[in-house]
Amino acid sequence: MAEIYQVDSFTTERFRGNPAAICVLNKFPDPKIMLNMAREMNLSETAFVVRNNNEFSLRWFTPTFEIDLCGHATLAAAHILWTEGFWQKDKPIIFNTLSGKLVIKLINGCIQMDFPVIDYHEITEVPNSLIEGLGGITPTFTAKSGKNYLIEVATEEEVRGMHTDTSKLLECKMQGVIVTAKGSDKYDFVSRFFTPEVSVPEDPVTGSAHCTLAPFWRDRLGGTKFKAYQCSERGGELDLELLSNRVLISGNAVTIFKGTTLKEL
Template sequence: MARVRCWQVDAFTDRPFSGNPAAVCWLDEPVPDDWMQAVAAEMNLSETAFVRPKGDQLGLRWFTPTVEVDLCGHATLATAHALWSNNLVSQERPLEFQTRSGVLTCKRDGELIELDFPALPSTGAIADTTILSALGLKQCAHFGRTRFDSLVVVDSPDIVRSLSPDFARLRAVNTRGVIVTALSDDPKFDFISRFFAPAVGVDEDPVCGSAHCCLAPYWGGVLGKSSLMAYQASARGGGLRLKVAGDRVKLGGQAVTVWQGELLC
């Protein structure tokens, strides 16, 4: 196999070693799925993105260390940052990615990169006691479900920050991941959250863009706002600017390249 250019990018942050790291691999031609999965396992990050030219657009796929996923925000942001930073695509127009979730676009907006993603609104549901117990919670203020995840709203940001889930029990739950969220006690942000996805090989995702496709319409409805600021309160931490636009969510964030190199096999 020819050498494959790759980068590790910290997304949804303006400084290295924070936000959410993703590997980005630039492909000149199609490669086998099992090779991409093996590379993602080798990288051992929450997501590895594989991007290649595909007509006037770009094909984009995302893999955790164990599975391919349908939607990933931080690795899409990382990919746009890597391609623009290395002059692999035009600096003058938005990027269009063909993905499992349809065509996703990215554009520059000042210092931010803005992603145009589908909204993933939650529907209210009876609280799953297995999930609550695995989180160490006896109750929650609201429980909901999206196409991918379960949503748990709690009364205090301190609860969100102090969670220490039982990942083995969460791994057995029939959901991609669990979003836990509360209103923020920091005036710079409207709400905070954490995201746990052991079922797809990621115990805690440091900053999850696709989770905010649920969080933005939820908190937008609660607060009566279409523009929000969010903070994901993982150990690394990261911030997002969110805009709710009908059935779309615009995710804004920065990114920093940490290393670059080549895959040799």
């Protein structure tokens, strides 16, 4: 049997933020089994954790395939290791992943993740299907960042009010698209993240997208510390600190349920 948990990340409230499933195992099963479990859980990410002496190996799966980096499932995994007694709360957690070593700390009750910066570069043209898929928004800046598009619009209201067409977004042949604008009130900026190619039409709160958003908004606003809000239907808050080539992403998490599988994975 294997222990499995569901956690809402980047929130202090149940049923908000971004849900992730966490499996704590003695060893990794066949990748096909992990993918099938991710499909069974049917969340944007299911994470699998295995302890190796004083460090942990961590892998992330969408219902479609394994991915290189996931913020909310990393935060959820650290939350489970500390709250369920798998690791001491006064010690950092080191995850070995496809994106290298990730160091996670618990600071004043908040989980801080040390992630790599993901650079962006400006582009002058984007596919018409991308703009149509985002409801005909008017970009003020367009870029690419890794496998994703990055689109800036003029106002927070445009980000919040977008109605997307998944079929049009799928024509773009990209992993995802980040849409962002300068924030109002208590947030420096807001964003939304759409990833229909990995069977997640809209990701509720995305840590990895903020590895690009942090340097982007440094270039726009100056400074290195930001309070961000991803304004999906569930919504979630992130505190960011930009270092030279790393981003410290901080947030909270809430356990929703725990259980066990009837058979070994």
